[in-house]
Amino acid sequence: xxxVKKMPGDSDDSLIRKFSRKVLTEGIMQEAKRxxxxxxxxxxxxxxxxxxxxxxxxxxxxx
Numbered sequence: 001x002x003x004v005k006k007m008p009g010d011s012d013d014s015l016i017r018k019f020s021r022k023v024l025t026e027g028i029m030q031e032a033k034r035x036x037x038x039x040x041x042x043x044x045x046x047x048x049x050x051x052x053x054x055x056x057x058x059x060x061x062x063x
Contacts, residue, residue: 002026 004019023029039047 002028 002019002022004015004022006015010018
């Protein structure tokens with residue numbers, strides 16, 4: 001759950017920017033898009049394998 005508290009001197013626009021940044025960094029929108037439709041377990045495994053391959057190519061692989 002994302003919580004943004006208003007500090008003295010914060011405008012409404014700055015609160016919206018802080019909220020948007022937090023939602024983006026926590027991956028809430030990506031998670032919502034991923035859960036939008038049911039993904040069969042076989043396709044989920046295939047997707048996970050493909051994501052791992054892409055991460056490895058970029059150099060973000062697990063150690």
